Amino acid sequence: GAGVSQSPSNKVTEKGKDVELRCDPISGHTALYWYRQSLGQGLEFLIYFQGNSAPDKSGLPSDRFSAERTGGSVSTLTIQRTQQEDSAVYLCASSLANRGGETQYFGPGTRLLVL
Amino acid sequence: AQKVTQAQTEISVVEKExxxxDCVYETRDTTYYLFWYKQPPSGELVFLIRxxxxxxxxEISGRYSWNFQKSTSSFNxxxxxxxxxxxAVYFCALSEHYGQNFVFGPGTRLSVLP
Structure with missing residues (x-):
């Protein structure tokens, strides 16, 4: 079946502009995660959605970052007033449920470059 | 608190070696899950094992094998x-039974030279 998809693949924007990144999880997966990976670095957790429950936003680095998940499926990560330090690869993952230990399956990521 | 340590930042080997x-983890839970992911140059994380x-x-899968030792909290x-x-870069990760998040190690970059 289809895996996690993300769009756009690459995004170049100017400092101060807003950007929206999209994630389509695997069909049937109720849990969705956003991570950020700066160049050569590890994965930084941003936000987690489980079904219709309130998301876990504990990883969002500032109030310029927000995310929503419509209809329990597609998710959009929005970064307002982008800064150069926001440049990174943004990875989305989904899993079957929110039980501990469920395998997360990752999308190809969106490479964001803020000039 | 959960933590995953991958002490080897980079490793280079010659083909056929x-x-x-290494992966060392910390958790207070008695029920938890460990994972390995591979991130090739293309960037997409590929699930290897849970x-x-x-x-x-x-566990052995072809040329891959994993050694899980609770006594040393390691999953190599x-x-x-x-x-x-x-x-590729290889990441080790930990998920606690009642936790919702993964904790990833910093990754080990493996270069295999021809």
């Missing part, structure tokens, strides 16, 4: 007869 990637804390049997990954296509 065996290589072991183990739960009650299953300490070593060995690639036998390495190949150039094994060049």
């Amino acid at each position: 065996d290589v072991t990637l 183990r739960n804390s009650f299953d300490e049997q070593n 990954f060995t690639i036998t007869a390495s190949q150039v296509v094994d060049s």
Whole structure:
């Protein structure tokens, strides 16, 4: 079946502009995660959605970052007033449920470059 | 608190050598899950293996094998007869039974030279 998809693949924007990144999880997966990976670095957790429950936003680095998940499926990560330090690869993952230990399956990521 | 340590930042080996990637974890839970992911140069993380804390049997899948030792809180990954296509960053991760998040290690960059 289809895996996690993300769009756009690459995004170049100017400092101060807003950007929206999209994630389509695997069909049937109720849990969705956003991570950020700066160049050569590890994965930084941003936000987690489980079904219709309130998301876990504990990883969002500032109030310029927000995310929503419509209809329990597609998710959009929005970064307002982008800064150069926001440049990174943004990875989305989904899993079957929110039980501990469920395998997360990752999308190809969106490479964001803020000039 | 949960934590995953991958002490080896970078490893270089010559093709056909065996290589072991170390992973040490910390958790207070008695039920937890450990994972390995591969991130090739293309960037997409590829799931390799999932183990739960009650299953300490070593696992072998082709040239890959995993050694889970609760006594040392380690979940090491060995690639036998390495190949150039094994060049990637490898991440170890931990998920607690009642936790919702993964904790990833910092990754080990493996370069297999021809």
